[in-house]
Amino acid sequence: MELYLNATSPYARVARIVALERGLTDDVSLRWCDPWVDDEALLAVNPASRVPALVTDEGTTLSESLLIAQYLNARGNGIDLLPGAALAEVLSHTGFGQGLIDAAFTTVIARKHQGAAADESVLGQRRERAIARLLATLEGHERTRKGEPEPLTLGDIVVGVALDYLSFRLPEVDWPSRHQQLAAWHRALLGRESFRETAFA
Numbered sequence: 001m002e003l004y005l006n007a008t009s010p011y012a013r014v015a016r017i018v019a020l021e022r023g024l025t026d027d028v029s030l031r032w033c034d035p036w037v038d039d040e041a042l043l044a045v046n047p048a049s050r051v052p053a054l055v056t057d058e059g060t061t062l063s064e065s066l067l068i069a070q071y072l073n074a075r076g077n078g079i080d081l082l083p084g085a086a087l088a089e090v091l092s093h094t095g096f097g098q099g100l101i102d103a104a105f106t107t108v109i110a111r112k113h114q115g116a117a118a119d120e121s122v123l124g125q126r127r128e129r130a131i132a133r134l135l136a137t138l139e140g141h142e143r144t145r146k147g148e149p150e151p152l153t154l155g156d157i158v159v160g161v162a163l164d165y166l167s168f169r170l171p172e173v174d175w176p177s178r179h180q181q182l183a184a185w186h187r188a189l190l191g192r193e194s195f196r197e198t199a200f201a
């Protein structure tokens with residue numbers, strides 16, 4: 001399999017962590033690319049010009065991080081990241097994490113293209129409120145209150161990447177000092193090899 005990615009994409013990092021946690025390191029070749037230019041190799045597999053994109057051994061392209069995560073989870077031998085017994089809870093947690101990634105990522109891209117005024121726009125203000133609400137929800141979330149992200153699920157991965165992305169790109173949000181239970185939970189997650197190996201740079 002080939003995974004198209006770049007080093008700063010939170011979506012691509014989710015796919016990469018899932019591959020690592022499923023023990024698929026040797027089965028997935030990393031194809032580093034820049035989705036923001038017309039990268040010929042990426043365009044040839046994903047007309048949306050977005051990462052992550054996974055090309056299976058049969059030559060089928062999968063796009064969308066959570067669909068790729070689902071596919072990789074069905075392969076390999078690691079922990080089942082989507083355990084059937086708690087599927088609704090795990091998908092719910094995953095959705096909050098993806099919502100946080102979407103709001104943070106869109107804020108970063110809007111600033112890049114429209115400048116600081118993007119934050120003052122109606123949509124910018126909505127994103128800021130969504131980030132605040134999602135953080136408050138995750139702080140009080142049952143999974144956070146459990147303390148340790150064990151056994152690991154897809155929800156833990158997506159929420160963990162979302163929080164790390166906030167620290168990386170929007171440090172002024174300063175979520176760890178406002179949400180200390182969540183910060184402690186996140187620290188435990190960052191100790192995992194899969195998170196260390198894929199740290200944002």
Ligand SMILES: N[C@@H](CCC(=O)N[C@@H](CS)C(=O)NCC(=O)O)C(=O)O
Nearest residue numbers: 009010011035049050051052064065
């Ligand atoms: N919903 C998609 C979002 C993927 C996405 O937006 N990736 C960004 C990089 S972080 C990208 O490739 N952007 C290039 C573009 O939109 O042209 C997913 O979950 O995979």
